Amino acid sequence: MVKKRKTSQKRKSPTKKKKKSLLRLWMVQFLVILICVFLSYCIVMDFQIRKEFEGKRWSVPARVYAQPIELYAGRKFEQKELIDQLKTAAYQPVLKLTSPGQFNSRASVIDLYTRQFHYWDGFEQAKKIRIQLSNGHISKITALDNKETVQIVRLSPALIGKIFPLHDEDRVLISYKEIPNSLIKALIAVEDRHYFEHIGIDPLGILRSLFKNLLAGKISQGGSTLTQQLIKNMFLSRERTYTRKLNEMLMALMLEYHYSKQSILAAYVNEIYLGQNGARSIHGFGTAAEFYFSKPLNELNVAEISLLVGLVKGASYYNPRKNPQRALKRRNLVLTLLHKQEFISASELKRASATSLAVTKKPNWSSAKYPAYLDLVRRHIKRDYQIDDLRNEGLQIHTTLDVEKQEIAQNSVDLSLSKLDKDRRFKAGTLQSALVMVEPHNAEVLALVGDRNKHRNAFNRALDAKRPIGSLVKPAVYMTALDRAKKYNVLSSLDDRQLVLKQAKNKTWVPKNYDHRSHGKIPLVRSIAKSYNISTVRLGMALGLENVIQTLKNLGITSPIPNLPSILLGSLNLSPYEVTQMYQTIASGGLQIRLKSIRAVLDKEGQPLRRYDLAVKEYVKPETAFLTQYLLTEVVQNGTAKRLIRELPSLMPLAGKTGTTNALRDSWFAGFGDRLLAVVWVGRDDNQTAKLTGSTGAMQIWLDMMKKIKPEPLSLIAPEEIEWYEFPDMSKPDSSCTQTKAYPFVKKYPPEYVNCF
Secondary structure (H helix, E strand, O other): OHHHHHHHHHHHHHHHHHHHHHHHHHHHHHHHHHHHHHHHHHHHHHHHHHHHHHOOOOOOOEEEEOOOEEEEOOOEOOHHHHHHHHHHOOOEEOOOOOOOOEEEEEOOEEEEEOOOEEEOOEEEOOOEEEEEEEOOEEEEEEEOOOOOEOOEEEEOOOEEEEEOOOOOEEOOOOOHHHOOHHHHHHHHHHOOOOOOOOOOOOHHHHHHHHHHHHHHOOOOOOOOOHHHHHHHHHOOOOOOOHHHHHHHHHHHHHHHHHOOHHHHHHHHHHHOEEEEEOOEEEEOHHHHHHHHHOOOHHHOOHHHHHHHHHHHHOOOOOOOOOOHHHHHHHHHHHHHHHHHOOOOOHHHHHHHHOOOOOOOOOOOOOOOOOHHHHHHHHHHHHHHEOOOHHHOOOOEEEEOOOHHHHHHHHHHHHHHHHHHHHHOOOOOOOOEEEEEEEEOOOOEEEEEEOOOOOOOOOOOHHHHOOEEOHHHHHHHHHHHHHOOOOOOOOOOEEEOOOOOEEOHHHOEEOOOOOOOOOOOEEEHHHHHHOOOHHHHHHHHHHHOHHHHHHHHHHOOOOOOOOOOHHHHHOOOEEOHHHHHHHHHHHHOOOEEEOOEOEEEEEOOOOOEOOEOOOOEEEOOOHHHHHHHHHHHHHHHHHOOOOHHHHHOHHHOOOEEEEEEOHHHOOEEEEEEOOOOEEEEEEEOOOOOOOOOOOOOOHHHHHHHHHHHHOOOOOOOOOOOOEEEEEEEOOOOOOOOOOOEEEEEEEOOOOOOOOOOO
16 A cells, blocks of 8 residues: 555656746746837837937917017106016016116116017117116116116017917927036935936835835835826826836836936926916926926025925925916925035025015916907918918017007006996996007007907907998098099088988988088088088099098908998998008008018027008098098097197097997097007997997097107108198188188198188
């Protein structure tokens, strides 16, 4: 029995050995397969990392800029006004100029360190200058380094908005050379002390965090290097698992193997998430500097840099606008770490820790700061530039917007409408308004209001609200007459007696004057000054509707114009923008120039994009345009806009025209000086009566604006075809005809005799 048992055991031994051999073989094979799979995974991952990192193109929004503020000897500027402008542009008051974006002021002198900027016509370096002021003007500008006189200085333009890519991320790209040394030191001190020594991961840091995670029973710390943080932001999700952590470390090793520390750090500075602006993510320190401080990154001091670095740990948790005490504590911790690693001295630590957070109350820019104007910019980009060029990212769009005039316009609309709502016992917000302001000689749009609420642009009334224009059409009727200088002049006799016009289907039209009176024989100048309807219709019918329609087209109207007598009194639906185009042609002396909001578009290299040609055409003879301008000054001197001469006497002469539609639904005013034209509309979206004439509604907004802007008077320099003649003063109905007044006439057709009306 015993022997058999031994025999049995001996027989089983070879089988057992064979099983062990097979097991070892399987283990080796499995290990080989595992290694192959791992290597394949690494190769694929390495390929993907290099492809993504090398091909990484952050979607950079087009940045939209207003006009720069130009400073030169002779320009009107009170010292306080200029200081306010500098503060609005985020210039910091200091005792001594040390870096761009600073100024120092004392009695009648402002020392300024300008910022460098790439304008549409070239790059300008930062410079130190001294501005001397006297009697409300800039008297002299000198360079502080060589004491030479400076002819003109531009302050870098305000960023008024951004046109974003689809995913709503914003970014200001910073190269490694542009990263401030203080930012590098702060990142090293707080986020990764051994960044320039490790190979992508920090083994000791990983062990420390692993130990703490085991004690906590969950992943609470990552021990991540800057490289790992970049990997997490660029390639991985935010879930906290050991698998994701292993992937992160492996990818960090690969990234460090292929790329320099400088390249990785630059990518980190541009990629890291640092806050939220509504639905828009704030990525990168360059963007965060603008978002929190309204300054470029290179102008931040060590305290401001430390605040941004503190946000890396948790941008929402340490949000300085929502949680200022928490953010202050975090910032001071960063400053302390900088001191411990001897990056800053004890005195610098004390001084920086004692400063406030200094963040702006809200971002100094947004994609909707002036939404109606930005809407116009988008439309003009598509109109004036090649579509393929506009697909480039990081464009710089330099606009014609004058921020000061835009703010004045918007505030005037807001205050005036609030008062009009109250005076007419309307529910607050019932009245609406639209406004377009341009420089008539170059057609640059300086300001545009599409809604009484400046933050809203659901409906851009300045561009899209087509309303009857009332008496604003009348200058086109009188211009048509004056273009026939052999027959008509400013003192031609017009008939303002009752008129009955037959219409289709046996209907009649009986135009009435606003005062419900007829005035018999009157001079042409008084007819337009008082905006009489009957005499205007009689004149238009005598001229021929087709001729008046052609004049409207020559003035820039492109909307359909009905061939009906009612157009002579403004039964023509136009937007405020189209009306402005019409009056631009008049105010410029007959040159029709398409209104424009863009001066130039530069690509990311600072090179201008090719634009479509903007034609300038003389559609109206200079002498005809001049006579029309003169008639519009008479509207202000003696007609429906004479309140302007009472309230703006030092700015005269100015030209203007009121417009009112049936049942007082629409109130219009168009007015201009030498280099400023503004058209205002007031009404209601529901087309109910606004209870306003042109002078009691729209003109009030225009007047309020001009009290602040103080436009240059209209020069009224007559072209050589015009000559002035003395005649009895017939501008007003109560003229005695004993006083004389100079009137302009076309020299070729001098008046022989004119009756006194």
